[in-house]
Amino acid sequence: MTGATLGVLAQQLDSGKVTARGLVEQSLAAIADPAGEGGRTFITTDATGARLAADHMDGLRKAGRSPSPLAGIPFSSKDIFDLAGEVTTAGSAVLRKAPPAKADAVAIARLKAKGMIVIGRTNMTEFAYSGVGLNPHYGSPRSPYDRATGRISGGSSSGAGVSVADGMVSLAIGTDTGGSCRIPASYCGVVGYKSSHGRVPLTGCYPLSFSFDSIGPLANTVACCAMADAVMARDWDGAVLRRDVSGLRLAVLKDFVLDGLEPKVEGDFQSALSRLSSQGASLHDLEFPDLREIPAINSKGGIVAAEAWHQHRALMETDGAAYDPRVRTRIELAGSILAADYLDYFKRRRAMIQSFADCFQGFDAILLPTTLNTPPAQAALAEEKDYLRFNGMSLRNTYVGNFLDGCAISIPMHEEGTAPTGLMAMAPWGQDRALFGVAGAIEAALSA
Numbered sequence: 362m363t364g365a366t367l368g369v370l371a372q373q374l375d376s377g378k379v380t381a382r383g384l385v386e387q388s389l390a391a392i393a394d395p396a397g398e399g400g401r402t403f404i405t406t407d408a409t410g411a412r413l414a415a416d417h418m419d420g421l422r423k424a425g426r427s428p429s430p431l432a433g434i435p436f437s438s439k440d441i442f443d444l445a446g447e448v449t450t451a452g453s454a455v456l457r458k459a460p461p462a463k464a465d466a467v468a469i470a471r472l473k474a475k476g477m478i479v480i481g482r483t484n485m486t487e488f489a490y491s492g493v494g495l496n497p498h499y500g501s502p503r504s505p506y507d508r509a510t511g512r513i514s515g516g517s518s519s520g521a522g523v524s525v526a527d528g529m530v531s532l533a534i535g536t537d538t539g540g541s542c543r544i545p546a547s548y549c550g551v552v553g554y555k556s557s558h559g560r561v562p563l564t565g566c567y568p569l570s571f572s573f574d575s576i577g578p579l580a581n582t583v584a585c586c587a588m589a590d591a592v593m594a595r596d597w598d599g600a601v602l603r604r605d606v607s608g609l610r611l612a613v614l615k616d617f618v619l620d621g622l623e624p625k626v627e628g629d630f631q632s633a634l635s636r637l638s639s640q641g642a643s644l645h646d647l648e649f650p651d652l653r654e655i656p657a658i659n660s661k662g663g664i665v666a667a668e669a670w671h672q673h674r675a676l677m678e679t680d681g682a683a684y685d686p687r688v689r690t691r692i693e694l695a696g697s698i699l700a701a702d703y704l705d706y707f708k709r710r711r712a713m714i715q716s717f718a719d720c721f722q723g724f725d726a727i728l729l730p731t732t733l734n735t736p737p738a739q740a741a742l743a744e745e746k747d748y749l750r751f752n753g754m755s756l757r758n759t760y761v762g763n764f765l766d767g768c769a770i771s772i773p774m775h776e777e778g779t780a781p782t783g784l785m786a787m788a789p790w791g792q793d794r795a796l797f798g799v800a801g802a803i804e805a806a807l808s809a
């Protein structure tokens with residue numbers, strides 16, 4: 362299933378070239394491969410349930426009653442989503458004895474209503490609170506790049522990224538609070554999408570930050586992400602508007618996000634811009650110095666940390682020793698954030714969101730590197746200071762999209778066989794459908 366798109370799989374199912382049961386068996390075999398990364402990528406799989414669902418979808422298709430062209434295609438679900446009858450651990454040890462969920466998360470239920478099949482729950486940073494993807498409880502999935510070294514796959518949707526990159530599934534569903542879909546996409550060489558906050562219902566998704574949490578897909582192409590987004594959001598049909606790159610007016614964000622780029626990222630970014638320009642895209646530098654305020658706003662973790670502390674403080678009182686110490690320490694830091702600080706953060710954020718919308722006028726998208734680095738070796742994060750440094754590096758650029766309350770997508774921009782890097786295209790809140798059209802044109806230009 363490596364590299365397969367949802368569109369191709371749908372065509373193959375319709376023509377009878379493949380069956381849902383066949384796709385499920387392929388997926389389960391890839392996950393179970395002892396030479397592969399499935400054991401670290403998935404926390405649990407539901408082979409029996411997936412096979413039963415596949416047989417049911419094959420029967421419906423044979424009878425001409427298939428619920429959608431996507432029926433029978435397996436996908437992975439981040440361990441942060443409720444699945445009826447299963448325990449949602451959110452990558453933690455603390456929640457292992459929690460009661461099973463009574464219903465599927467709304468986003469997952471909407472995909473299943475189209476006949477898509479959950480193959481299993483993917484690994485993640487505990488409680489989604491990190492951009493590097495390490496998990497001391499369930500293991501840490503490795504990026505497909507330089508696997509012998511063992512490089513991070515990015516967080517918090519670490520297993521989601523690897524499940525697509527390794528061909529275990531063609532679609533993974535993750536969450537994005539500060540970059541958790543786009544960072545793994547960049548580090549694993551796939552496409553990852555952050556939807557506008559609130560478009561996809563968060564019901565049944567274990568919360569981190571109610572002001573920032575969003576749900577998004579990771580897949581092999583922009584079109585695949587668009588199909589999944591449309592199903593989960595139910596506010597458009599998923600048909601990406603065809604655009605030619607020569608008609609795009611793109612802003613290149615200069616402030617903050619280009620500081621300290623790793624040479625490989627800088628080279629790939631400049632090469633991507635050159636390719637877009639050579640094919641007729643109109644590129645313009647965009648200054649937005651307000652972004653340099655973000656580190657100060659986040660000195661104690663900012664809005665996300667304050668809301669995470671609200672979510673976890675009671676649980677930490679009873680089960681704090683079972684938390685990943687790195688996650689617990691960073692959440693506890695937010696205990697010193699005053700209510701007045703929290704309100705100040707929101708006031709400044711609202712002003713910056715408006716400034717961002719004003720700056721965006723006349724552009725189709727804003728471009729920046731998804732991360733400022735390529736995936737480091739997991740061993741390089743052994744020391745606390747290095748963990749914090751690489752976590753900050755991973756999150757810095759993607760968090761801009763969350764703080765500005767926009768929608769954003771990461772598209773691979775590296776040459777095949779080299780360290781993976783991502784090009785991020787961003788737009789203000791609510792412009793998801795238009796952004797998918799722009800991203801499709803960019804993707805086509807970069808692959809030409």
